Amino acid sequence: MLANYGYKDGSGDYFITIDTDKCNGCEKCVEACPQTVYEMGEDDSDPLREDPVARVTGEQRKKLKYTCAPCKPYLNSLSGEKTEETMKEIEKLPCVSACELKAITHSW
Amino acid sequence: MAEEEKKEYWRWLESRWTSPDIDWKKGKVISAGVDVGSVSTQAVIMVDGQLYAFANMRTGSDSPNSAQNAFNRALEDTNGLTEKDVHYCVGTGYGRVNVPMAQKAITEIACHARGANFMYGPTVRTVLDMGGQDCKAIRIDEKGKVESFLMNDKCAAGTGRGMEVFSDLLTISINDVGQMSMEVEEEPEPVSSTCVIFAKTEATGLLRAGWPKNKVLAAYCRAMAGRVNELLQRVGVVKDFAITGGIAKNIGVVSRVEKLLDMKALPPKYDTQLAGAVGAALFAKGLYEKIKK
Numbered sequence: 584m585l586a587n588y589g590y591k592d593g594s595g596d597y598f599i600t601i602d603t604d605k606c607n608g609c610e611k612c613v614e615a616c617p618q619t620v621y622e623m624g625e626d627d628s629d630p631l632r633e634d635p636v637a638r639v640t641g642e643q644r645k646k647l648k649y650t651c652a653p654c655k656p657y658l659n660s661l662s663g664e665k666t667e668e669t670m671k672e673i674e675k676l677p678c679v680s681a682c683e684l685k686a687i688t689h690s691w
Numbered sequence: 692m693a694e695e696e697k698k699e700y701w702r703w704l705e706s707r708w709t710s711p712d713i714d715w716k717k718g719k720v721i722s723a724g725v726d727v728g729s730v731s732t733q734a735v736i737m738v739d740g741q742l743y744a745f746a747n748m749r750t751g752s753d754s755p756n757s758a759q760n761a762f763n764r765a766l767e768d769t770n771g772l773t774e775k776d777v778h779y780c781v782g783t784g785y786g787r788v789n790v791p792m793a794q795k796a797i798t799e800i801a802c803h804a805r806g807a808n809f810m811y812g813p814t815v816r817t818v819l820d821m822g823g824q825d826c827k828a829i830r831i832d833e834k835g836k837v838e839s840f841l842m843n844d845k846c847a848a849g850t851g852r853g854m855e856v857f858s859d860l861l862t863i864s865i866n867d868v869g870q871m872s873m874e875v876e877e878e879p880e881p882v883s884s885t886c887v888i889f890a891k892t893e894a895t896g897l898l899r900a901g902w903p904k905n906k907v908l909a910a911y912c913r914a915m916a917g918r919v920n921e922l923l924q925r926v927g928v929v930k931d932f933a934i935t936g937g938i939a940k941n942i943g944v945v946s947r948v949e950k951l952l953d954m955k956a957l958p959p960k961y962d963t964q965l966a967g968a969v970g971a972a973l974f975a976k977g978l979y980e981k982i983k984k
């Protein structure tokens with residue numbers, strides 16, 4: 584299941600999406616993120632699943648634009664549009680690159 | 692209703708119901724679901740996966756009591772059915788870990804999806820839940836399993852709480868705001884603020900500027916519709932589409948969402964606030980059957 588966390592405001596879309604079908608609960612994203620955006624918790628789509636999956640903390644969901652800004656210097660030169668260049672930069676983010684199963688994507 | 696001392700415009704109607712067609716004594720599995728939300732609490736009793744009884748009440752000051760009240764109310768008028776006869780109960784919603792009679796708590800996303808699948812049928816793929824203090828867009832498969840979801844709890848705009856604030860401000864009963872917002876000749880610009888506190892200030896300004904109440908309401912309902920449409924676009928809208936939660940009863944918001952999507956919402960067969968509790972009761976049935984084996 585795709586769990587979308589984040590919001591849209593006047594300036595753009597700020598969403599982190601975690602594919603819980605891919606996530607194996609290795610916790611590498613939790614360790615990699617300098618701002619504790621991720622935590623391990625139950626899978627919202629599959630309540631009977633025993634193993635925890637990664638999710639974005641309730642507090643961070645509301646302010647991702649600001650929390651992630653230090654990791655995203657590319658936004659100064661590239662627009663928030665999902666161009667090929669932006670996609671390449673997104674892949675280099677600490678959280679995205681830490682996840683070997685490619686379960687994490689960012690919208691900006 | 693003898694409740695007329697102090698006008699409380701935001702008050703919506705509580706309800707309860709028992710199916711006249713089901714004899715619970717003949718049932719094999721009696722399951723229950725209790726959904727404790729920030730604004731309302733629902734308790735649902737199912738007999739072999741069929742809806743048997745429900746109660747929909749306002750949430751009180753604490754979750755355990757609210758859950759117990761709704762549960763007791765659902766059990767009234769059920770031909771002698773008591774708490775002891777219920778085989779398994781699942782709690783869900785914001786207060787789900789504080790449901791005293793529940794054996795297990797399950798997140799509301801999964802329960803809403805499952806409940807919508809039951810209430811609107813297997814063709815539903817997109818569910819918009821407009822609850823008391825948050826709003827969710829959920830994509831589901833034909834079995835009611837979640838494929839994608841997005842929850843907005845950033846602010847009260849687009850929620851029942853936001854609507855309550857507005858009905859109070861305009862001194863119009865919450866049950867009438869939707870209809871009233873439709874009585875405008877021309878659709879006004881939506882209020883620009885998405886935050887309910889700013890929207891309130893903006894509305895006060897509009898009233899001072901001489902706007903009639905229905906026009907202010909239209910502008911607010913339109914803003915709410917625009918806001919939830921953004922959530923829906925993120926998960927992607929696939930037919931059929933259904934709206935659950937308290938705001939699903941508000942024609943002013945529903946018709947504007949339908950217009951933005953260019954798609955009709957399926958007509959509700961049950962009280963739209965029941966989805967979470969129905970889903971919880973269905974999970975309860977499954978869990979009971981699993982331990983029985």
Ligand code: SF4
Nearest residue numbers: 606607609610612682
């Ligand atoms: S790094 Fe990827 S697989 Fe590991 S917990 Fe995080 S999201 Fe899941």
Ligand code: SF4
Nearest residue numbers: 616620651654677678
């Ligand atoms: S971009 Fe940086 S701050 Fe944002 S979630 Fe990833 S690692 Fe954490």
